[in-house]
Amino acid sequence: MNRFAAFLFDIDGTLLRAGGAGRRAFNKAMEELTGPVVAGVAEMKFDGMTDRLIAREALALSGVAFEERLADALLVRYLEHLPGELDSPAFRVLPGAAATLARLQGRSAALGLCTGNLALGARLKLRHAGLDGFFDWSPAGLHGFAEDGEARARLVAAAVARVSAGLGRTVDPAEVLIIGDTPRDVSAAREVGCRVLCVATGNFDVAALAAVHPDAVAESLEHGEARLLLGLEG
Numbered sequence: 001m002n003r004f005a006a007f008l009f010d011i012d013g014t015l016l017r018a019g020g021a022g023r024r025a026f027n028k029a030m031e032e033l034t035g036p037v038v039a040g041v042a043e044m045k046f047d048g049m050t051d052r053l054i055a056r057e058a059l060a061l062s063g064v065a066f067e068e069r070l071a072d073a074l075l076v077r078y079l080e081h082l083p084g085e086l087d088s089p090a091f092r093v094l095p096g097a098a099a100t101l102a103r104l105q106g107r108s109a110a111l112g113l114c115t116g117n118l119a120l121g122a123r124l125k126l127r128h129a130g131l132d133g134f135f136d137w138s139p140a141g142l143h144g145f146a147e148d149g150e151a152r153a154r155l156v157a158a159a160v161a162r163v164s165a166g167l168g169r170t171v172d173p174a175e176v177l178i179i180g181d182t183p184r185d186v187s188a189a190r191e192v193g194c195r196v197l198c199v200a201t202g203n204f205d206v207a208a209l210a211a212v213h214p215d216a217v218a219e220s221l222e223h224g225e226a227r228l229l230l231g232l233e234g
C-alpha cells in the first residue's frame with residue numbers, strides 16, 4: 001500500500017488543535033490595526049483557509065479596504081501574538097500524530113507539510129506540539145505554506161514542486177498523499193491531482209468529509225483507514 005513519494009500533512013485539525021490560539025492572536029492583531037473586531041470576523045470559520053485569505057476576508061467583513069501592506073502588517077502582528085496564545089490548556093496534539101510521524105520518518109516516502117499557516121506560524125505550532133523535529137525547515141523542505149499563495153491549491157502545487165526538486169525527478173501529483181481535515185484540503189488536492197486522506201479530528205466529522213470523496217476518511221490518524229493508506233498496516 002505504501003506507494004507514495006511523499007506525505008504532506010496539514011497542521012490544524014490534523015496534527016494538533018491549537019485551542020483557539022490562532023484566532024486569539026489574529027483578533028488581537030485586527031484590533032490593533034483596524035479597531036474592535038466585528039461580529040462577522042469573530043464568527044469566521046478559519047478551517048482549511050490560508051492565513052492570507054483569512055486576512056483578506058476579515059478586512060472585507062470589517063469594511064476595511066484591502067491593501068497588501070495592511071494584510072502584511074496584520075500577519076506580522078498575528079505571528080508576534082501567536083507564541084503567547086499557544087501556551088493554553090486547550091492546546092493539544094491529536095491522537096496518533098507523533099506516532100504516525102515517527103513511523104513514517106525514515107521510510108522511502110518523504111515527509112512534508114501542506115498548510116495554510118505562514119511558515120513561522122506552522123513552526124511555532126509544531127514546536128509547541130513537539131513535532132517540529134520531523135520536518136525540514138530549510139528552503140529545500142517539502143512544504144507548502146501560506147507564503148505560496150492565497151488559494152490552497154497554490155500551496156499544494158508549490159509543495160509538489162518542492163517534492164520534485166527534493167527527489168530530483170518530476171513527481172506525478174498522484175504520487176503525493178495530502179493528509180488534512182477539511183473539504184478545502186480535498187478540493188485543493190484534487191485541483192492539483194494529489195491523493196488525499198481526511199481525518200475527522202478537526203471540525204468536520206467522518207460523514208461530512210466522506211461527502212467530498214477523499215481517497216480515505218478516518219476518525220483519526222490512529223484508525224485503520226488512515227494507517228492503511230499511509231502504509232502502516234495491511
Ligand SMILES: [Mg+2]
Pocket residue numbers: 010011012013014047048180181182202
Ligand atoms: Mg486543517
